[in-house]
Amino acid sequence: MLSLALGVVFAVLYAIYRDKDPRLLRNGVFLTAAVAFGVLGVLLIAAPHSIVAALLLGLIGLAVPVSILVFGIGLIRNGFTMMKKEGRSLGNRLSLLLGIAVLALPLISIVLVMTLQLAGLLVATLIAFVSAYASMAFISFAVYSVVYGRMRHRIDPVAIVVHGSGLAGGRVTPLLRGRLDRGIQAHHAEFSRGNRVPMVPSGGQGSDESRSEGEAMAEYLREQGVPAELILPETRSTTTAENIRMSTELLAKRGAPGPILLVTSDYHVLRTASLARRMGIEAQVVGSRTARYYVPSAFIREFIALIVENRWVSVVALLPFCALLVTLAISVLTLG
Template sequence: MGNYFSIFIGIIYLIGVFMIPKWRQKKVNQDWKFYELLWFSICFIVYVIHLEVRLHTYYFLIPSFFLLLFLFCYFKEKRRLVNGLVFNLFLVIGMTYLGSLLVRTTDPVLLILAGITGIFLLLLLFIGLYALVVFLYWNAIVVMRKEGHSLANLLTLLLAIGLTVFLIVNYYSSRVLPSWASLLFGILPLSMFYFSVVFYNFLTISMIYQFNQPKYEQDFIIVLGSGLIDGKTVPPLLGKRIEKAVQFYKAQTRATLNSPKILMSGGKGDDEHIAESLAMKHYAIEKGIPEEDILVETNSKNTLENMKFSKEIMEATFGGTDFHAIFTTNNFHLFRAGLFAKMANLKADGIGAKTALYFLPNAFLREFIAIVMMHKRRHMIICGLIALMMILLALAEFFLVPTT
């Protein structure tokens, strides 16, 4: 009976895999990747529950609780870093549960998934950090060739150099330093481990936030500005943001015959000839957007001001606060922009424009540094506690442990 059910689920899953792209082609929003992932998750959950029912056990309720906890936290407020932590907690508990289920059932599907996961984890354990360093050097070269040598474009190179120095020092420190000094040196790897966990949580929620599917009921689409080329020309990254807004504008207009207003947000920098929002407006008009459907906000200097000043314009235009709005930016900037919208008390989620793959590692590093600086006091306290713990252990090693 169990084999027949496995075959049945497999057939149903494959039918969905082929039908979902065709189904999405008939929709205004033709993106199908989110629905493929959702379909796989549903089929896998049904399959796991079937295995539990055959065993007359209900341990699947444990990871289910943490999944529901994540969904509750996420849909209550998507723009929170803690959501990444809750989701990763669900993943750890879910993987532990699946491991125990594999031991109890020796199910072939779980065995294949466990094998793939095990190989990946072993590779990550043995060559992960070294592979990361090599990748960072390669990515830094590509970014510098295509984007220039500004400090913002050197983040992957600086991280690669830092990790290289750490690996060399870490290798020789255990052989040269006394044990108490090695404990002091342990402040660095522990702090690095802490920030790697923070980065992983940030990256997790940033990826999840990319799956926003706003309804075609928006009154405004805010386009967040960035710098201009030669003080007057829209650069490719900013162009992608505008094009994403234009795409949603046209999709909603076709679906509902109710066109939203596109609000270009960006002031005039010291080295710019015109306000960013005016250059953005001209770009959108060239893409076929009627001028009467474009608003401009010309005073903001950063993303937080983008959100605050745009909110004021939308309230004045709409005649109240009961409007629906989204914002567009590049995908790597999406989650941090959402945090700024929350800080501005603006109820708006974002949709992200695609960015060249080679640029993403550097861009996400920049976003992470900005996120860390937003909560620097918290991180300083935790790093201080790590340092204090290791100093106390080093003192105990120095004074209490007898030398031979």
């Protein structure tokens, strides 16, 4: 009953804060907790009366060790796929490295406990706490990224800004084409509602690019039938923050301040939305689909970037775990 009650509480918190601002990162935590506690609570209540519910509870108990094994192996396989298709950069090796860590940390913890006894137990406990926090935070981030990216937003944008993502031979890549097509879809949806909003293809020129991303993106939009007078290229930005800031400055100079709709890849929507909120920009974000093999590494990269950007929040969140570990160590030493 307690688990179900917690699920209801988290569901209410999710509804309240999503209505307040769907870009809040805490929404993902509330949503994930609501689903987890809600499902667990229903199964606990039903288990004495249903063999199916009891069986599902047993499977949940087995899910942790099995998921570690499956998740670790899956990440390692994805890492090799990424390096084969995208190259051997550090970013493309993230899923491989994380997969190795997922499989290695439980073994390291066991060895520490067996060899160092009390000290090993404390270190293993710390590893477990940090791993549990990282796992829950990542699941919340991934779940809410998908939910937020599919959400219907309640704004009337003055413009649709499409974020760049690099060119290949001066032409848009499949990844960037997906963003542009999603932007065109949003443009048509606004037009059907009577809103003739401009599109801002946003991106500067990289050191290895023959022209700016904004210019190449504008060319693609014209080829797809978007009226030239509704295309306002932004050609100087090199980061997501600059995409947002320089695009809003461009619109303000043209007398079109107001809420904007940002378009990026599905794995990038939540960090983009969080960044826009911190910048004080009235904006919502929609995402384009990404190739399946690219998704794990992309979400890992975005999660790491989000943790770095909100590092003090992560530190504060880990303090209770550290305090509990210190208390446990003092208690053990005192009893010893």
